[in-house]
Amino acid sequence: MSRWALVDVNNFYASCERLFRPDLRGRPLVVLSNNDGCVVSRSPEAKALGVKMAEPFYRIQAAFAAQGGVWFSSNYALYGDLSARVMSLLEQAAPQVQIYSIDEAFLQLEGPWLTDAMAHAQRLRQQILQWTGLAVGIGLGPSPTLAKLANYAAKRWPATGGVVDLQDAARRARLMALTPVEAVWGIGLRLGQALQREGIHTAAQLAATPAKGLRARYGVTLERLVTELNGQSAGCLTAPPPLRQQVLCSRTFGERITQRTLLREALANHLVRAAERLRQADLCCRHLGIFIRTSAHDPRQPFYGDQAGITLPAPLDDSLALLAWLDGLLDRIWRPGPAYYKAGVVLSDLSPRQFLQGDLFDGQDPKRMRLMQVMDSINRRHPHGLTLAAQGLGDAPWQMRQAQRSPCYTTAWSALPLAYC
Structure with a gap:
């Protein structure tokens, strides 16, 4: 039986900014989009204040500052470098790694992982924290969709210690009964609303719905997702991506x-x-x-x-x-x-x-x-x-407004932090 893990860095952009600013621990922190427009990443403290993703920052700036909040412009050089360091550790931990986004990757597990996946996942989580300073959540399951669901639980409930294994069918059933259908990987808000109109409100109800009937109404992707929720890998991750248009x-x-x-x-x-x-x-x-x-x-x-x-x-x-x-x-x-x-x-x-x-005369x-x-x-x-x-030569007025961009601590010699003894 195949085993999968999904490793996802918690609050990635916000965690990168706080990594070199320990004085900001415990304070609400957000990272803004291009031209300092909208919120694209939030620390747990900012989430507790009710700051929403994609919220225009000008609407909340005064209230956020009054509550001790700090904000940063996006620093993609820093995020890209720290992401590469995390992915390098993952590639050492498993033979097959599929990078899904800048802050998450799927691992197809083999060898020692199959005997004690929880212990390996906990050691990997500790290693990433020690070597990069970034906390991750790790979800384990027999399919990529269940690994994603396990990761959702690992990040949602701190008592899990950041690692959840859904190999056990009874544990899967309990979690899916608590998970809204729109929180399932690949569903989203619009499809979730359509499924709710059919009486499908939780991941458990979706898993219990005949996959062939869903395919007729919503396509093969949803059919594969339901198959994976039932513990069988159906190629949701390995299907070749469509050619860009x-x-x-x-x-x-x-x-x-x-x-x-x-x-x-x-x-x-x-x-x-x-x-x-x-x-x-x-x-x-x-x-x-x-x-x-x-x-x-x-x-x-x-x-x-x-x-x-x-x-x-x-x-x-x-x-x-x-x-x-x-x-x-x-x-x-x-x-x-x-x-x-x-x-x-x-x-x-x-x-x-x-x-x-090629062109015969102008190749x-x-x-x-x-x-x-x-x-x-x-x-x-x-x-x-x-x-x-x-x-052009740079510093043109059309370039992005980044009034609060942090230094490129890991990619520029001039921005290296100084330690005074």
Whole structure:
């Protein structure tokens, strides 16, 4: 019988911020989204105050500060580095690790894990805490869905010590009877409401529903999920992901933009980032689109937004080749006068690189392909190490507002914490 574990870092972004600030222990802490807009991570103390995920921070800032709360801008360099350290420990602990998100991963368990999974999980949890300073919850079960459910219980009830094993059928039944159906992995709010209209309110009721009938109404994914709730691995995790339909890179500006040169610079940055994502996925695009817009909620000026696109002569993933089309597209939609609030790039009509049908007279230059590989390699090791001239020199007004960003403690020599003896 297969065994799975799900390891999830508790309150990941908030825990990363508190890791190097022990003076903040016990104080409510939140991490904000891009441009310091909404709450994306909360410490337990902030949750106890009633702070909700995705809540616009300006609405609660005064009350939150009055109760001793502290807040941070997102520091993705710090989070990415600490995530890599946790994942490295997981890869040493199990032969097969599937990273699910920045703060969680599934482990397929073999060997010694099968004889005493709880003891191994507790040792792993202690090792991660000792080596990284981050607390994790670990859920164990005969399928990925049950491992996810066990992790939900491990994080919800502190008395579990952060580890829950659902290998025992009777224990599974007790937990599923207490778990709302919308809390089951892959259900969510909308599908949960539809299931509740059918009288399915808990995970136990969902597990007891005939899977074939659910498939007819909701599709094969829900059928597999029900099979896994009943203790049989059904490929919910191992099913191949669908091919991406598009790559979108956009962001609201830290300040409103009125100059065309700055707007082009912002679009160039988005385009370079989108092309990097293409290459990471071994894809090429045949269609390039851009859009610009003002704020729809600004009473001082009428709303303006427009988009432009072009079908490329041949599929591309080359940042320099894609940038060559940018000026022509921007000329079609640029209008002087408005204060622009957001811009973005969309790459679509994607195809796998290995199936690329080349152009007889205008194929991709192998030297340029190697250049892109070198650029990507440098930027993977040094996230701010290499930029193109079209991307500007940095510190532009369109860049994200990050008034409360913490130092990059683990990735910048200048930000290393000092210890005084």
